[in-house]
Amino acid sequence: MSNSPSMTAPAGSGSFTPAKPGAEMPQRRKLLLAATSAVGAAGAAAVAVPFVASWFPSERAKAAGAPVDVDIAAIEPGMLLRAEWRGQPVWVVRRTTEMLATLETVKPRLADPDSKVAQQPDYAANATRSIKPEMLVLVGICTHLGCSPTDRLQPTEGWAGGFYCPCHGSVFDLAGRVFAGMPAPTNLVVPPYMYLNDTRLRIGEDSKGA
Numbered sequence: 001m002s003n004s005p006s007m008t009a010p011a012g013s014g015s016f017t018p019a020k021p022g023a024e025m026p027q028r029r030k031l032l033l034a035a036t037s038a039v040g041a042a043g044a045a046a047v048a049v050p051f052v053a054s055w056f057p058s059e060r061a062k063a064a065g066a067p068v069d070v071d072i073a074a075i076e077p078g079m080l081l082r083a084e085w086r087g088q089p090v091w092v093v094r095r096t097t098e099m100l101a102t103l104e105t106v107k108p109r110l111a112d113p114d115s116k117v118a119q120q121p122d123y124a125a126n127a128t129r130s131i132k133p134e135m136l137v138l139v140g141i142c143t144h145l146g147c148s149p150t151d152r153l154q155p156t157e158g159w160a161g162g163f164y165c166p167c168h169g170s171v172f173d174l175a176g177r178v179f180a181g182m183p184a185p186t187n188l189v190v191p192p193y194m195y196l197n198d199t200r201l202r203i204g205e206d207s208k209g210a
C-alpha cells in the first residue's frame with residue numbers, strides 16, 4: 001500500500017482564475033491566505049510528531065523485542081534452562097545421547113517429523129531441529145491455544161521423553177515435534193538464535209540478523 005498523499009482538487013476549484021502575475025492582491029484576500037497558511041502549518045506539526053516518533057521506538061519497546069543472551073555453561077546433560085524472550089518462555093535443553101536417539105525412533109508417530117512446516121529457521125530444519133545436535137532451543141508455548149507445556153525430559157517405559165501440554169493433551173518429542181493426532185497443529189517454534197561462543201547463546205538474533 002502506498003503512503004503517497006492523494007491529490008484532490010479543492011472545492012470550487014473549477015471556477016478559480018489565477019491572478020495575473022504582478023496583479024495587486026486585495027487586502028481581504030491576503031489576510032485569508034495568511035490565516036489558511038497558519039492553520040496548514042499547525043496541522044502539519046500536529047501530524048508530524050507521532051509520525052516522526054514512530055521512526056524511533058521507545059527504550060521499553062526496544063527492550064521488549066531485544067535479543068537475550070543466555071549462559072549455557074551450567075546446563076548439565078539432560079537439564080532444561082528457562083529463559084524469557086519477548087515475554088515468552090524459551091527453553092534450552094542439553095540433550096543426552098540417549099535423548100537424541102529417541103528422535104529417530106519416534107519419527108513414524110509424528111505429524112511433521114521432517115519439520116516441513118516453517119516453525120524454525122532454516123538452520124534448524126534438520127533431524128535435531130538445532131544448530132548443535134545436543135542443544136535444543138524452543139519457544140515454550142503450545143501451538144494449539146498457547147498454554148505452556150510441562151517438560152518430561154527423561155525417557156521411561158512407554159514415554160519417549162518430551163513435553164506434555166496439560167490443557168488439551170498435546171505431546172511433543174525431545175525436538176519439540178508434535179505427535180500425530182494431537183490438538184496442536186504444528187511443532188513447537190524454534191526461535192532465531194546463534195552461538196556467541198561455546199557457552200553463550202543469543203536468542204532472538206542470528207547471523208542473518210533475524
Ligand code: FES
Nearest residue numbers: 142144145165168
Ligand atoms: S493449548 Fe496445548 S493442547 Fe491445547
